[in-house]
Amino acid sequence: MTTIGRPARAGDRITDVAGITVGHFQRVDADARVADPDSPDGHGWATGTTVVRVAAPNAVAAVDVRGGGPGTRETDLLDPSNTVQTVHAIVLSGGSAYGLAAADGVMRALEADGVGLPMDAAGHVVPIVPAAVIFDLPVGAWDHRPDAGFGAEAVRSAGTDFSVGSVGAGAGARAGSLKGGVGTASVTIADGPAAGITVGALMVANPVGAVIDQSTGLPFDLTDADLAARGLKRPDPEECSAVAALAAKQTVLNTTIGVVATDAALDAAMTRRIAMAGHDGLGRAIRPAHSPLDGDTIFAVATGGVRPESAVPVPPGMHADVAIVAEVGRHAAEVVQRAIVDAVLSAESVASIPAYRDIAPSAFV
Numbered sequence: 001m002t003t004i005g006r007p008a009r010a011g012d013r014i015t016d017v018a019g020i021t022v023g024h025f026q027r028v029d030a031d032a033r034v035a036d037p038d039s040p041d042g043h044g045w046a047t048g049t050t051v052v053r054v055a056a057p058n059a060v061a062a063v064d065v066r067g068g069g070p071g072t073r074e075t076d077l078l079d080p081s082n083t084v085q086t087v088h089a090i091v092l093s094g095g096s097a098y099g100l101a102a103a104d105g106v107m108r109a110l111e112a113d114g115v116g117l118p119m120d121a122a123g124h125v126v127p128i129v130p131a132a133v134i135f136d137l138p139v140g141a142w143d144h145r146p147d148a149g150f151g152a153e154a155v156r157s158a159g160t161d162f163s164v165g166s167v168g169a170g171a172g173a174r175a176g177s178l179k180g181g182v183g184t185a186s187v188t189i190a191d192g193p194a195a196g197i198t199v200g201a202l203m204v205a206n207p208v209g210a211v212i213d214q215s216t217g218l219p220f221d222l223t224d225a226d227l228a229a230r231g232l233k234r235p236d237p238e239e240c241s242a243v244a245a246l247a248a249k250q251t252v253l254n255t256t257i258g259v260v261a262t263d264a265a266l267d268a269a270m271t272r273r274i275a276m277a278g279h280d281g282l283g284r285a286i287r288p289a290h291s292p293l294d295g296d297t298i299f300a301v302a303t304g305g306v307r308p309e310s311a312v313p314v315p316p317g318m319h320a321d322v323a324i325v326a327e328v329g330r331h332a333a334e335v336v337q338r339a340i341v342d343a344v345l346s347a348e349s350v351a352s353i354p355a356y357r358d359i360a361p362s363a364f365v
Contacts, residue, residue, distance in 0.1 A: 004028055004171070005163030006346045008184050012338075014200035015160045016186040017261040019056030019303045022202060023158030024168030024182070025049050025150045032140040032351040046140035046351045047094035049102040049150040050168030050182055052202060052259045053158040054087050056303035061087040062272035063130065063299045066279050067255060068292030071097045074130035075297070080268035084128060088115050089155055090299050091131035092169040092204050092257050095145030103131040105151030132257040132297040134206040136172030139351045165346035172351065173206035174254065175286075175344050177246035179355040180205040183343030185335040193312040194264065194327035201278065201335040203258035205343035208293050209286040212344075214244040217360055219341045221284050226338070230345065235360035242359050255295035256282055258339065260332045266302040270325045275300035277329030281336030298336070 005024075014020055026048025054061070063078045073091075077084050089106050093099035107127045110116055116125030137145065154168065165181045166173075173180030186200030205211065213220045217240035218232060227233065235243070260278040278298040283289040290296050312323040319325070349355040357364060 004348050005165045005167035008162055008164045012186055013184040014186060014202040014259065014261050015162065017198050017200045017263050017303060018305055019054065019059065020261045021053040021055065021158040021160055022162040023051045023053065023154040023156065024163065025153035025157065026168055026171035028166070028171050028350055044140045045144045046172040047136050047145055048168045048171035049091065049093040049099065049146045049154045050204065051106055051151065051154040051158055052090045053155060054089060054301055056305065058304040059087065060085050060266060060268050060271045060302045060304065061299060062268055062275050063297065064272060064275035064279060065297045066290040067294035067296035070295035070297050071100065071133040072131065072297055073100050073103055074128065077128070078130060080272055085268045086128060087130055087301065088127045089129050090259050091129060091151055093131065093133045093146045094136040094169050094172050096133055096135045096137050099133040099146045100131050101148050102146045102151030103129045105148030106155045108148065109152045109155050130299060134169060134173060134204055134255040134257060136206065139172035164342055166348045166350045169204045170343060173204060174353055175205045175207055176210040176212065178211065178344060179347040179349055179353040181343040181347035183339040183341065183346060185338035185342055187331050187335055189327060189331060192327055193308060193323040195308055197262060197264045197306050197328060199260065199262045199328055199331040199335055201258060201260045201332070201339040203256065203336060203339040203343055205256055205340045206254045207256045207286045207289065208254045208291050209288045211286055211340065212243050212356065217243050218363065219285065219344060220287060222341070231365040232363050233365055235363040239360040239362055246354065254293065256286060256340065257297045258336065259299045259301065260336060261301045261303065262328055263303050263305040264324060264328050265304040265307040266321060266325065270319065270321055271300050271302045273325050274302070274329055274332050277332045278336040280333035282340065285337045285340035
């Protein structure tokens with residue numbers, strides 16, 4: 001087993017939203033390799049599962065699916081017109097559709113702790129555990145994929161501190177021609193109608209599209225402030241050329257999935273607006289995004305812990321929280337973009353997939 005991952009930075013992670021924790025479980029063998037296109041299998045393990053645990057009792061959840069090839073579970077349940085409007089955990093996993101089995105282990109672990117929708121006076125519960133998966137089956141052996149045990153291990157490890165990079169559901173992820181992974185980001189809104197509200201994202205970057213602008217050798221659309229915050233500069237010309245010359249991906253079956261969380265008090269319909277806004281950040285970080293071959297899916301969770309003291313007047317007949325939702329949505333796009341960048345910058349090479357920091361080390365100040 002290979003030790004991988006980098007600590008997520010406090011103050012810039014999804015767990016800055018109170019009531020949200022994250023856990024991973026992965027298996028990555030040092031000798032895992034990407035399968036030869038002419039061979040049915042690679043060998044070794046290179047996959048995993050990530051669980052976003054939601055402990056806030058009044059949390060509201062929603063989802064927005066934009067990709068043409070999604071692998072999901074319980075997304076219909078999160079339609080705002082349906083009855084159940086909360087979740088107890090969200091599973092993000094490798095393994096394509098097989099990896100949805102990880103949610104079974106999460107359900108069993110939560111049930112053992114008495115966590116779920118209460119069903120009767122005897123204490124029986126049904127945990128609500130939506131899930132989404134990425135396609136990473138050609139990385140390592142085809143039949144080495146997450147199962148219920150992965151989910152149980154991931155949810156039991158959930159905490160405020162967690163790792164990013166080639167961990168959990170990002171263990172076998174690819175991002176364009178580079179190694180993908182798990183990334184995170186957060187922001188606390190300083191002023192305006194949503195002042196005091198925190199918005200965070202955790203993303204698993206595994207897109208068909210590119211994540212590096214070949215003209216700069218850097219992730220797309222980073223401002224000077226972004227570069228300074230990440231300790232980045234334009235890589236040397238030789239490294240820019242190396243990034244541009246990387247071979248095309250061996251598979252076009254992929255997905256970018258994730259969770260946006262906020263401590264705002266929102267209803268289900270407005271929480272879905274946050275998931276929708278998160279896709280704007282996905283589109284900024286990945287070119288192209290939402291292809292017919294991606295399964296791009298973003299869940300949103302509003303824990304309800306913060307409501308700004310000053311109500312913003314809105315015209316009669318409009319949703320009372322429209323000004324708050326607009327600001328939270330704007331920042332949701334920002335943190336999703338930054339989380340995808342974090343995934344790519346934090347990733348380490350697995351199964352011979354090159355990592356950005358290995359191809360362009362001079363970009364890191």
